[in-house]
Amino acid sequence: MATRKLNQSIFRLVVGLVMLTALMILINVWNSTSKHAQNQLNGNLKVAQNVFEQVLENRENVLYNSANVLTADFGFKQAVATGDVPTIDSALYNHGGRISADLMALVSLDGSNITSVPQILEAGADFPYPRIVHNAVIDGGASSLLLIERRLYQVMMLTIDAPAPIAVAVIGFEIDQEWGQQLKNVTQLETTIEVKADGKKNLTISTLPDEMVSLALSEQGQTLSWLSLSLFNDVPYVSRQFLLAEEGNFNVVITLSNDVHRLFSDFSALQMNISLIAVLAIILALCFAALFSRKVAKPLVALADIAQRISTGDYNKAINTQSSSTEVSNLAIALESMQSNIRQREEKISYQAQHDILTGLNNRYNMESLLNVKFEENKPFQVLGINVFGFRSINDVFGYHNGDTCLQVLAKRLLAHGGLGARLAGGELLWVPDEHVTHEQLLEFRNELEQPIETGDASIITKVSIGMLNCPTDAGNAEELFRRMNIVLDETQLSEQLLLNYKPEFEQRYLRRLSIIAELKTALDDQQDELSLFYQPKLDLISGKVTKVEALIRWNNAILGFVSPDDFISVAEQAGFIGKITDWVINQAIKDAVTLRDAGMDVSIAINLSAKDVMDNALLPHITSLMSASELDSKALSFEMTESDLVREPEKAIQQLRAFRERGFELAIDDFGTGYSSMSYLKSLPVTTLKVDKSFVLKLDSQQGDQKIVRTVIDLAHSFGLNVVAEGIESQATLQLLQNWGCELAQGYYMCKPLPFADFIQWHNKHQSTNWLEK
Structure with missing residues (x-):
């Protein structure tokens, strides 16, 4: 057997292996390229x-x-x-x-x-x-x-x-x-x-x-x-x-x-190029593969596996790769940093997507998911809605920073009791306690929430109302729960009951309020004939003549029927379009005042204004503009405001009312005596008349207590130089008492109930000579 040199054997072996490898590579390239193209x-x-x-x-x-x-x-x-x-x-x-x-x-x-x-x-x-x-x-x-x-x-x-x-x-x-x-x-x-x-x-x-x-x-x-x-x-x-x-x-x-x-x-050209470089690539690969495969390929494959694991969402395993290459080590460090940063960002994004950023409570969407889980458990649970009264006023008076602080403190007080908490919107929070809360515990809970909040700038006292739903009796899913919680919280504001359980009739009243809003807007926008003004005379007890009337709005709707002013006025105030009603009343009253003037009737019309009307800076210029266009004197109209409305912002109310007086309008405080702070600011109000509430006048001829109150009010008004109107007169005896005590004006069913404008004109013409004290 002939011997060969070791280097030749190695060379032949290497050449043979290279040629075989080259052939295999070429075949592989052809097949792989086709498959790769298909896969691509x-x-x-x-x-x-x-x-x-x-x-x-x-x-x-x-x-x-x-x-x-x-x-x-x-x-x-x-x-x-x-x-x-x-x-x-x-x-x-x-x-x-x-x-x-x-x-x-x-x-x-x-x-x-x-x-x-x-x-x-x-x-x-x-x-x-x-x-x-x-x-x-x-x-x-x-x-x-x-x-x-x-x-x-x-x-x-x-x-x-x-x-x-x-x-x-x-x-x-x-x-x-x-x-x-x-x-x-x-x-x-x-x-x-x-x-x-x-x-x-x-x-x-x-x-x-x-x-x-x-x-x-x-x-x-x-x-x-x-x-x-x-x-x-x-x-x-x-x-x-x-x-x-x-x-x-x-x-x-x-x-x-x-x-x-x-x-x-370019497929054919690619195949040819691959054929030409295959041999050279294989030879070079043979030279360097052994040198670099273990040092580079192995750690890189390991890092690729790690990157693949991270891409699937697994961020918790440590990255340990042994390599003498600085680049590979740096890549491993970068992957470790990337894994940590992605995990932190995902945790932060997940938290922000599920929580209210300000309070840390669950947001509405996450709370909806949590509630639906509780509903699926089919176990009874209690849900409490918490509404901060006048939260917008807190922001306006103390600033948004302090308003945010209030919400954060309330959230902490809520979370201290355990359970699930959420912020729905503005000053509305939701709480699902772990265990049923009794009425006494609710009172303690509300008192705790209403404790003064020290913000550093001010001490803010909050007033909250709580609406309660017992699920699944009162609501069968989260969407229904949110809707009914809005209804019961709305009811707490209307009824001023600070603790209120949901009742089905609340939803009926809520739907009626929505119907009133929709129909009333239609009546105001479309100038329909559903709205009308009725007039109730005011008898001058000195001259015995009717010199003034009060304008009272009435509404008969084709769908709702007759709607009491007490119902639709309060709804309009809440819905924010009481100003439209006031505009309608003023326009109609001015038209009727023109008719009275043209008929030779010297009668002044009194119009009721709400607190929002009084605070509206544009109202007085609008009234004077309409009266100037109709060539009416300021004595043709007067205005009445409810006592409780005026005490909310007395300083601004006084400023606005002085502007009315400067234009020559008479002003009256309606329902005087039913408030709680009238005496303290009465001397500052630029009014001309006090109107005694009918609750003190209806049985004046038989109730001595009412007689003392009315006489005191009359004497008080006269001491301030004010006239007095007594409403609710239903008997001649009452009328006689009021005249004897010096009351200037009387109003009530004894003389006349509120009448449509045309009927009032007929009534006035008929009773010009009537002596009501001797009737």
């Missing part, structure tokens, strides 16, 4: 599909948020509830314009079209997809892809609740050629949308040329091979098809197509 192609199609679905999902979120804003708009709810189609169209047009929607519509609960902008859906006709409307009514909302008038729309439907569903709002974006082109610009793939109904194609939208559409669709599921691409060149497109939407016999199919020639145009 499939990957591109899959990514494009995900992008497509994500775009639709994002548009759906936009539609949902926009529909939610639209359906939550109070004015839009009112327009829908009253059937005001022009206002509905205007709201749909404006809202659609803001979000560039292609379809804005309103559908009734029974599935008929009410209106649409633009007029794609025929008003009064049935909505083409009744099951979608039905699902929206049942679930509160629905989304789908719909074919309407041979156009494809992505549609979001939400119910309009007031608070029960009254209609369904429809918002849609059109999916058209331009939209497909935009997706192509993002994915670099051709997009074909096929809409089929009853097994037939109704619509095809594609970014491909018309002659290529059918060819691309036929290549669905085609498998690539290097041979077919290089030699036969017979596969222009590779396509992926998936079902996007299905509604009964209607479905939408998406086909994504990739131009394989563009992807494989």
